[in-house]
Amino acid sequence: MKAAVMRAPKAPLSIEDVTISKPGPREVLVRLKAIGVCHSDVHFWDGAFPAELPVILGHESAGVVEQVGSMVTAVKPGDHVISILSPFCGTCEYCLTGHMSVCHTVNRELFQRSVTEHPRLSIGKEKVGQFLNLSSFAEQILVHENTLCAIDKDMPMDRACLIGCGVITGVGSVFHSAQVEPGSTVAVIGCGGVGLAAINGAAIAGASRIIAVDLSDQKLQLATRFGATDVVNPSKVNAIEAVKELTKGGVHYSFECVGAKQTAEMAYHMLRPRGVATVIGMIQPGVNIEIPGIELLVTEKRIQGAVMGSNRFRVDFPRLIDLYKQGKLHLDDLISDRIGLEGITGAMQNLLDNKGSVARQVVVLN
Template sequence: MKAAVMREPNKPLSIEEVTIDKPGPREVLVRLKAVGVCHSDVHFWDANFPVETPVILGHESAGVVEAVGSMVSAVKPGDHVISILSPFCGTCEYCLSGHMSVCHTINKDQFQRQMGEAPRLSIKGEKVGQFLNLSSFAEQILVHENALCAIDKDMPLDRACLIGCGVITGVGSVFHAAKVEPGSTVAVVGCGGVGLSAINGAAIAGASRIIAVDLSDEKLQLAVRFGATDVVNPSKVDAVEAVKELTKGGVHYAFECVGLKQTAEQAYHMMRPRGVATLIGMITPGVNIEIPGIEMLVTEKRLQGAIMGSNQFRIDFPRFVELYRQGKLHLDDMISDRIGLDGITGALQNLKDNKGTVARQVVMFD
């Protein structure tokens, strides 16, 4: 199969012929049809987060099952599926208590081939790293069955792939992690794919006021289409004070979708007493967040993280497909460009340069 291989950080990905193994026990081979280019891929491409090379990046994908290994029960050949980077084992404390999105951070070895086994991906005998259990910048993926969810075949796969990361992270954080209440007020800091999804989720949840915060006027205009009632550009005003003024004291819920110390602290300060701030953006390892401890105590503000929207994805994904059909989930508006496999490096650079017109660029196969 052809895949976009990263051999060095910040260098163009090379389109190479990669050998993908046959599915073993509980493994599924998927022919990909569409892959979203996510800012999380940029963090590894530009070495902000470490990754061993050579590696195939990419993790926001949808396709059709080609073959299954032994003991696979979740999907069958011909099924249309969405992948996710947070597979679940189904037996640990976190899965059994309904917090399966945490499972892959604790039990990661269960979803990968072990030392001594043939690698899933290789080039002329050299092992190629499988990024986040997926490696979706390729024509095919070979993954554990619990990294997949079957969906209705009439769902367009270029829209479906977005659900597998950006949408579940944003909407899921609103529904599951923060549990936004109807009539409440919300601030979303950062209006990329995840932030737009959080805005969309807040609108579906019935928030009365949704304030989009971003340095790009183009992204703020897009945020209005996703449900934002107000917009704030921190390059023009003090974002925290603007949000407090709009809401007469601060929001009930704040979402940080950038991954910076400054914006995380801003999200906390935008809240009223008993507010909940949820950190969604990928904050660089080693960076600490500073908030006033006594204020957190006396105002009962809460600061929390949410990985992959605290998802229960085999329940969430079919529901999101239905929300799209009803016109409530605005996946069509999120796609800013459709590209080929050879356009991935340019797409990563667009995200790194923070181009205001880019929400989600989607790699199309066939």
């Protein structure tokens, strides 16, 4: 198969012929049809996070099941599926208490082949790293069955793929992690794909005021199409004071969708007493967040993390598709460009340069 292979940080990805293995027990081979280019891919491509090299990046994908291995029960050949980077085992403490999205962080070895087995991906005798259990910048993926959710076949693939990361991360953080209440106030910092999804989710949840915060006026304008009632550009005003003024004391819920110390602290300081700040962005290893300790006691403000929107994806994905079909989830407006495999390097550079016109760039395959 053809795949976009990363061999060095910040170097252009090379389109190479990669050998993909046959499905083993509980493994599924999927022919991909659409792949979203996410900022999380950029974090590994630009060297901010370590990656096993060579590696195929990509983790936001949708396609059609081609083959299944033994013991597979979740999907069958011909099924249309969305992938997710947070598989679940179904038997650990986190799965059994309804926190499936955490399972993959403590049970990593369950979803990969062992070092003694033939690798899923290789070029000649060289093993190719599988990124986040998926490696979606390719024509096919070979994955554990619990990374997949079967969906309706009438769902367009280029929209479906977005649900597998950016949308579930943003909307899920609103619905599950923070549990935004109708009539409450919300601030979303960072209006890329995940931030726009969080804004959309807050609107669906019934928030009365949704404040979009971003340095790009283009992204702020786009945010209003997803449900933002107000916009704040921190390059022009003090964002914390502006949000507090708009809400007469601070928001009930804030969402950090950038992945930086400054914006995480900003999300906390925008809260009113008993408010909840949810950090969604990928903050680099070694970076710590500083907040006034005494405020945690006297104001009962809270700050929390959320991985992949605290999802229950086999329940969530069909529901999100229904919301899209009802016109409530604005997946069409998320797509800023459609490209081929050879366009991925440029797409990631666009995200790295923080181009205001870019929401989600989608690789479309025949």
